[in-house]
Amino acid sequence: MQEPYRYETLPLDTPDEDPRWAEYLDIFRLGFLDKRASAEGLGIYRRSRRADRSTLGMVTTEGPGLEGRRPVGAFVSAPFTLNDGAGLVDALVINTIAVRPSHRRRGILSAMMRAHLDAAIDDGTALAVLTASEATIYGRFGFGVATRTPTIEVDTARMRFRDDVAVAPGSVEFVDPSFLLPHHERIRLAHQARYRGAGGIQEAHRLVDTGAWDTEEESASRALRAVVHFDSGGVPDGFATFKHDGWDNSPINTTVRMLCSPDPAIDRALWQALAATDLVERLTYGMSHPAEPLRAALADPWAVKQKDAGDAVWLRVLDLPRAVAGRGFEGDGEVLVSLTDALGYCAGTWRLSVQRGHGTAVPSTSDAEVSLDVSTLARIWLGDRSAAELAWAGLVRGSSEDVARLSRIFATVEPPVNLAKF
């Protein structure tokens, strides 16, 4: 970075009363067109970042109106885990990024991104994930959309499961969200263990899912409600949280905030409970399963409308050999792949080999059979798209036989699933 800009970090043990906490958080509030945080909100922010062991990166500078050296860009990342098909692997999660409007387009995001990704690679982390506010920002840094969470609307009057579709046995109960506290982590981790592509939990998930904090209400939530599914032994094994949207909407709508269980049959029991609520005409859910099992399970599939395909998690491969070694492959084969990577981390030609589900990637001097950018590799990494589909878009180049081989190596039986909120 060129002076007067300087990259620094705000240490997590910075005392609570230090005004830099409020300044730091306000960079995001300003960037996302939000009001300043309340004292309680700032306390929740400190607590969350400390619990997540976040790195609070920032770019500081001096100048008129700044009263000394002040942060003008901020970038939060944290250690995270991702189900990569053969269990959980370490990943870097990038939580929030913003640069003050008066300092944009001077390379501040680029410098912060480079600092965090370099540090993650030094720590032996092979993948990074984020969610994006705009589709045009992160491709240049090697990220690509890797999972999707469609938004669906369910017409409750028409929502009835087919007779040949099982709903999990057990029972459901409507509870205060705080009831979830002792069960939340176990259920979220069971979901993560079940689905390729599912990410870990952060402090904000605990706080929000259990109603302890609500960013819209800026306090513990009074609006959030929860329904829990209990197995036949009375143990909670799935939950949904939701908010009623009031009487002014037509149809009368309830927004489902989170629906989490490790089993689609439990999900169905939760949907059934939500749809059976009197007076609710429509359920809206923004983190639906990409394969839409709910729609397929209904006697009237048109009761579910997909509103938006939802680019959920953007992924970046940081260290190709390490990432390939950690990925669970469902197809064997070998292919010579040429990768472009503007940041250089994965650039070059690689011999990618998979035998009995275990992969290796080693640098090669042979001619490549297929070529793609590392941001395109991200899109096939979790199985959301195949190499052949992206070849149609001109993003994967090679003979159709070689592209098909790459497709088979990365093919997954199930699409990736992620309750992405980070």
Ligand SMILES: CC(C)(COP(=O)(O)OP(=O)(O)OC[C@H]1O[C@@H](n2cnc3c(N)ncnc32)[C@H](O)[C@@H]1OP(=O)(O)O)[C@@H](O)C(=O)NCCC(=O)NCCS
């Ligand atoms: C997005 C944001 C962080 C970019 O910060 P910045 O410091 O201006 O970015 P940089 O100067 O490092 O830009 C790097 C490159 O990305 C491009 N870029 C930056 N923001 C972009 C955007 N919103 N859309 C398209 N391209 C963008 C720049 O043009 C530049 O391209 P170049 O390398 O070809 O010159 C900043 O505009 C911001 O705070 N926006 C509001 C909050 C937000 O959207 N944050 C992201 C949350 S996911």
